[in-house]
Amino acid sequence: MEHTVAVTAEDLTFAPTFNVAVPFIDRHITEGRADKVAIRTTRGEEVTYRELVQGVNRAGNVLKDLGLTPGDRVLMVVKDDPWFVYVFWGAIKAGFIPVPLNTLLRSKDYEFVIADSAAAAVVWSPEYDSEILPALEAVAPGPAHRIPTEGDGKTLRSLLNAASPELEPAPSTALDDCFWLYSSGSTGNPKGTIHLHRDMVVTSQRYGIETLGVTNEDVFFSAAKLFFAYGLGNGMTFPLWVGGTAVLFDGRPTPETTFDVIDRFRPTLYFGVPTLYAAQLAGYDGLNPDMSSVRQCVSAGEALPPDILHRWKERTGLDILDGIGSTELLHIFISNLPDDIRPGATGKPVPGYEARIVDESGNEVSTGTAGRLLVRGQSAARAYWNNPEKTEATMYGDDWLDTGDTYVSDESGYYYYQGRSDDMMKVGGIWTSPFEIEAKLMEHPLVLEAAIVGRLDDAGLLKPSAIVVLTDPAAANEDLENELRTLCKKGLAPYKYPRWIEFVDDLPKTATGKIQRFKLRTLLP
DSSP states (O other), rough: OTTOOOOOSSSEEEEEOOTTHIHHHHHHHHHHHHTTTEEEESSOOOEEEEHHHHHHHHHHHHHHTTOTTTTTEEEEEEEEHHHHHHHHHHHHHHHEEEEOOTTTHHHHHHHHHHHTTTTTTEOOOOOGGGHHHHHHHHHHOSSSSSEESSSHHHHHHHHHHSOOOOOOOOOOOOOOOEEEOOOOOOTOHHHHHEEEETHHHHHIIIIITTTOOOTTOOOEEEETTTTHHHIIIIIIIIIHHTTOOEOOSOOOOOOHHHHHHHHHHSSSSEEEHHHHHHHHHTTTHHHHOOOOOOOOOESSSSOHHHHHHHHHHHHHOOOEEEEEEOTTOOOOOEOOTTBBBOOOOOOOEOOOOOEEEOOSOOOOOOOOOOOOEEEEEETOOOOTTTTTHHHHHHGGGGGGGEEEEEEEEOSOOOEEEEEEEETTTEETTEEEOOOHHHHTTTTTTEEEEEEEEEEEEESSOOEEEEEEEEESGOOOOHHHHHHHHHHHHHHOOOGGSOEEEESSSSBBOOOOOOOOOOOOHTTOO
């Protein structure tokens, strides 16, 4: 049969003709889910699986009618709503390449991506006019087709209404290019990662089903947005793979808004990031959310400090599954398990993935020794678009991918995050993990967030410096600084305590919630 995949514990075997839109979208009609709600939005919209199929088909036909050719890129700056789902899957089904972009970027960022991708079309939500329109004007000639989702004149809404609801899937294979995601660009310009038709199947099956145990009874709510890899899986591919229901929220995730969504829509699975979990804990008593519908919470983006895990369990009765994923591997590839959670550990490799830790020469290190984390799995991106040097530096032979993270493993096979490879620092000649110090600082009840960067002392030696966000900014004083230093001295090796502590209102982060330590380093004396 065409467009099918056979699943075993050892492998996923794809039919010779395989367009991934068929198993994710079309099959729900033949499996009897036509009238089931596939998407609910916080604006009160409901989309059944029948309406989903028709919306996807109409969007695919709109793109075909524009005269696009197979493989053309379709940039998407679209908020989390049904338009996103229609355009993304419609492009794939019609043989084009959807490229969802971070909706928080500025014009100069969009200008770079528009030029870099050589896209044929761009679709955007009108909320982003002020950033998208100047970027389009700045790139010549730029995309030939420019379509807002709604508004006056030619819009996606008007074009969909006139398009056919029937669409044959474009012929493709599991190893053909399918969609791109641009990396967060935390250390430079974003990079276009090229993903294949098989990749979303791999993450949805290996992490969604085999790790989380998702089913068609689940209701999925992701605070992380659809435009990046973590949110794309949580809020779209996982529910569509099993025939569940996704709750889409197009606003800013805060403790107030996320708890409101949970109260109203009763999700069974909740996906957040450490920064948001910390903020939710800080506001928990005042908001008093009802978490009784949730059976599992998940965290990624940055390593989850053990103190947040413990306090979340105390307040909600729920565990948080911490894991690590990346744009290049599409979703989480090392994770704790529902029945195997080790505080402070990222966990063990997800089924279908392999991991190893190597030194600067590429040799595997011994257990207990820190090194660079390499990962191999079927969801890995094929390459970076238009960037052969970075592709060669990151994507090794035998399909190993350098994550850019420093890790250490123990005798039981658990992996422990030590920081980004370029964030590690030598203190007194000993490699020191910023995350370890940050986690210790966050044990203090007044600390909401913390970031550690290296700073030179008067002797020109590198020492840890702490930048701290408090739950109560008015509590900042010298006595609290001394308390935090003492906490670190007692709980860590003596040389690891922060020599300097600065209190700030917030920390710079990527869209995925990762602290941008390179920006903090530029502010140091």
